[in-house]
Amino acid sequence: MSEIKTRFAPSPTGFMHIGNLRTALYSYLLAKSQGGKFVLRIEDTDQVRHVDGAEQVIIDTLKSTGIEYDEGPYIQSERLGIYREYADKLIESGHAYYCFCTPERLESLKDEKGIGGYDGHCRTLTQEDIQKNLAEGKPYVIRQKMPDSGTTSYVDEVYGEVSIDNSELRDQIMIKADGYPTYNFCHVVDDYLMGITHVVRGNEYLTSTPKYCLLYDAFGWERPHYVHLPLLMGKDADGNVSKLSKRHGAVSFQDLIGDGYLPEAVVNYIALLGWCPKDSNQEFFTIDELKKSFSMEGLSKSPAVFDYEKLKWFNSEYIKKMPDDEYGKIVMPILEKIFSDNINIGKLSELLHGRLITFGEIGERTEFVLKRLDMDNSLYINKKNKTTPELCKQILNECLPLLENLESWDNDSLFALLKEYSASSGIKAGAVMWAVRIAVARQGITPGGATELMEVFGKNESIERIKLAISEL
């Protein structure tokens, strides 16, 4: 078999939907898993929806996810002449025809639900009619002529044989009135011209693919392999699922990055939504590992619900695995923006390393450092350490002078001091730590232990907070 070649052909909408990114990823992986080529093509034939700078978003996203294209980007709006030329060939061969129907007439063909397609009205136009209309400058489109009977089928690599009665097929538009081609037409021409061997795309195209097959047949071209992918779904409030969209949360790659997710984690997670490695339970994949493991046999047929919880888990794992310097490059600037210099943010950053789920939650997780929260004295109650507000008050009162006299304010010294107090007072170390931690943090869940937090706060703030806590008990 000759070399495999796939493509990613997004329309420039200004953002990269996660489902789209996954399609790009699988398409890329399919090619690379077999030593093939991967092409990027921008499908910008919709003049109305054009968004400035949208191409760059696509290119940037591919770059930061490690999806590298070997060819392109090809820009369809720069290839208009090519499509027209091929459309004319189909007119000549009788597989396409001019249609002069007005938008109003087309609208009248639809039922009350807005469903209904073209009836082939202009199929029967005579050569004279056509020339006359053309001469009059009437707007027209070029339509593909579908067979009247029979069925068209193809074998999808994922779904197997798909057959559609030709009577279901409309005479779809190939060239619009503005002279631009439709997706339905130009993607076929491009895929052929670019030598695409495997068309990888979402399964919303599963039932329209026979039309494209017919186009290949009309040109006498060999049909490509089709690889349709199950859709990505989101969970609705009512428990149902629907195509992943904004109401489900962040759905574009940029949104996810903005929320503090790592590109590697996103890629790893979405790679596993609809695909699973054969003969392995491996969960963590770099893009290079994916290239080695990917195969079409592992593709799923059923739609997958995007689970933010699992993405979070992947992200937290990726953060934990980050080397300190790399991690610091991301976290320190964020902390510097939040805190003034009397807080030990280096230490804080360190404490956060093993606990962060996304970089977006840093502000929330460190709010208790920035300001003294309202104290809830019930936090002093802990069954495991058998602490009560009364006991904690005693502990704090007794520890305060000890802390005030401590010379070196670092974690080890603080820990040694409290441990020693625990031993001499006979109060469990856990109870001592609990009392101090709550007094200093003023909240139950903290990104570190009592002594670690005191190191972050520094001596003055720690003492102040303990005094305040005692006064409130």
Add this chain to the structure above:
RNA sequence: GGCCCGUUGGUCAAGCGGUUAAGACACCGGCCUCUCACGCCGGUAACACCAGUUCGAUUCUGGUACGGGUCACCA
């Protein structure tokens, strides 16, 4: 509504005629004598339904139900 596709625990999923039906996330419990977290150990939880084929169906076939997709001068 017509047509097409799908259906294993809450979610992602393995399975491809005979299994105690993997694993992961989430959840619950335990351990870790500095909390939360991390980590470790354990637990709850699934083959949509009905026929048929077969010695035997989660695996094959048909139907039903449910879910999704599609019927554009959008891609």
